[in-house]
Amino acid sequence: MERTYLMIKPDAVQRGLIGEIICRFEQKGFKLVAMKFIRLTKEMAEKHYGEHADKPFFAGLVEYITSGPVVAMAWEGKDVIAVSREMMGATNPSKAAPGTIRGTFAVDIGRNVIHGSDSPASAEKELAIYFEEADFVEWNRTVESWIVE
Ligand code: UDP
Numbered sequence: 337m338e339r340t341y342l343m344i345k346p347d348a349v350q351r352g353l354i355g356e357i358i359c360r361f362e363q364k365g366f367k368l369v370a371m372k373f374i375r376l377t378k379e380m381a382e383k384h385y386g387e388h389a390d391k392p393f394f395a396g397l398v399e400y401i402t403s404g405p406v407v408a409m410a411w412e413g414k415d416v417i418a419v420s421r422e423m424m425g426a427t428n429p430s431k432a433a434p435g436t437i438r439g440t441f442a443v444d445i446g447r448n449v450i451h452g453s454d455s456p457a458s459a460e461k462e463l464a465i466y467f468e469e470a471d472f473v474e475w476n477r478t479v480e481s482w483i484v485e
Contacts, residue, residue: 339369339410340417341453341462346404348449353441354407357450360423360437365483366413370471375405383465396446408466414484417459420452 344357362368376384381398388394411420425436429448432439442449453459477483 337367337412338414338416338456338459339412339463340420340459341451341466342409342411342420343451343466344407344409345401345447345449345451346406347400347447348441349405349407351441351449353449356441357437358407358409361411361420364413364419364423366411366416366420367475367477368409369412369473369475370408370410370467372408372466372471373405374408374466376402378402380465384462393446400446410463410467410472417453417456421454424450424452 342361344354348354348357358368378398381401382389385394385397385401388397391397413419423437425432425438427438427448428445429438429442430445432442434440437450438448453462
């Protein structure tokens with residue numbers, strides 16, 4: 337089953353949106369398999385966002401993402417990588433469709449409330465930054481057959 341890395345960013349934690357955001361993925365039918373409430377170190381942030389190191393927004397991004405606690409999560413499900421990106425909406429909340437997470441809860445690209453892996457390769461890389469193999473919980477959801485045929 338496909339796995340992705342989702343992170344509730346510091347602005348969403350501060351604004352009391354943890355429950356709202358987790359609720360959407362639960363209700364959709366995805367399965368939570370790992371979760372941590374942590375504060376990123378500068379090193380973790382730089383590793384996570386390494387591909388943006390030469391961008392003008394990089395310093396601000398690292399400062400923002402390390403400014404307070406985040407909820408780091410691994411979710412499993414059918415097409416979870418692409419579908420969770422759709423549920424999040426565009427990177428810039430001003431362009432995010434109404435009803436998406438960013439479209440509903442955010443207005444600024446520098447405070448866009450959630451991160452989600454954008455490909456299987458980035459999911460693998462990002463999950464490895466936040467979790468060890470022992471952090472992933474194997475569990476059977478009793479409603480599974482009502483969610484996936
Ligand atoms: N970001 C920013 N300013 C920009 C572009 C991106 O602050 O002009 C931040 C924003 O928090 C975004 C993150 O950098 O979520 C990573 O950017 P990416 O293009 O990878 O978007 P994402 O995958 O998060 O939608």
